Amino acid sequence: MPLVRVHNFSISLDGFGSGEPQSLESPFGHAGQRLHEWMFATSFWDREAGQRGVDAVFAARHELGFGAEIMGANKFGPPGWQDDPDWQGWWGDEPPFHTPTYVLTHRPRPPLEMAGGTTFHFLDASPAEAIAVAREAAGDLDVRLGGGASVVRDFVAAGLVDHLHLVVVPIVLGRGARLWDGLEALEDTFDIESVSSPSGVTHLTFTKRG
Template sequence: MSRTRVHNLSISLDGFATGEPQSAEAPFGHAGERLHQWMFATRFWAEGGTAGIDDAFAVRHSDGIGAEIMGANKFGPPGWPDDPDWKGWWGPNPPFHTPTFVLTHHPRPPIEMDGGTTFHFLDATPDEALATAAEAAGGRDVRIGGGATVVRDFVTAGLVDHLHLVQVPIVLGRGVRVWDGLEGLEETYAVEAVSSPSGVTHLTFDKRAS
């Protein structure tokens, strides 16, 4: 049965998954690339990177995934719906290689990219989006790719089976937080924390059987 998963979502010690303000020049606002340095150092990210705890978690990002759902702010900076030529941050061959569903109040025709990624634009609730993505995934799992607001909405709706967050030892103070409104999350998920020599902590949440 298809599962819904979140992988490699980096957060600060105070729970922010991005800083502010987001722009074309600063996709993560004042956070810059600090939330993702742990990943950039892995073999998953680049040839010659490290193997070990961080890499072992990072590579799970793609295993068994048949579709992705992402929010509008992950696809582009503020104002991208007004740019008909905007095709995302990732160039002609995005790293998703599956049908990818962008949640937006400004739907547009699908964009077929190199490498198997096709962006579809949906104005839909989490339940509706997941039903559409699960059908496209053909029995494989659906990844909720972020950002923080989309992940929080899907967790709140009870739709996420596996949640992997990476707590990075920095304090951002402002931005978009994952934790808001998720009080008592540990009551419905089994939680495990694994510390890495890089200084980050991998937090996994697996939904308990009802």
């Protein structure tokens, strides 16, 4: 069966996937772009000038083998985007997903077809229901779970994530959206591998045991 995978999900040393408060001007709150600077320095992000080491190898897997994506409401837009009928996401006219993309929200709206193959669908659904819809759309390909932290946490807690790639960035945020809450003893159900990078980040890979 196709897998549910998370890739390139950055967290701070204290486990936060974003800071606060999130706004149109500051999508990651007080964290700014510090959680993602490791990726911006890779050839995955900058094909000409980016480095091609271990970070680039991990980052590139974000693109491979996906037929659908699921994301939370706070990844699609800042607080209050549901009240703006013209809001189309952070990514401009051609979002980078190129697949059916399912946005979890308690206020669904009609699908939004964008250039480049991305169509946003807005679902008021449980994690299991969302996975079922996304898997049908993905066919034989995998489903990417894009975040944010609360969405990843809920899907992991429900036993629905097969592969989880986290990037631990050596900063302390102190507040924001935290990944780890309620996920005690995750090591009992996942095999965990750790790879340190010269950039200072640590790649953690969680693979669900059969």
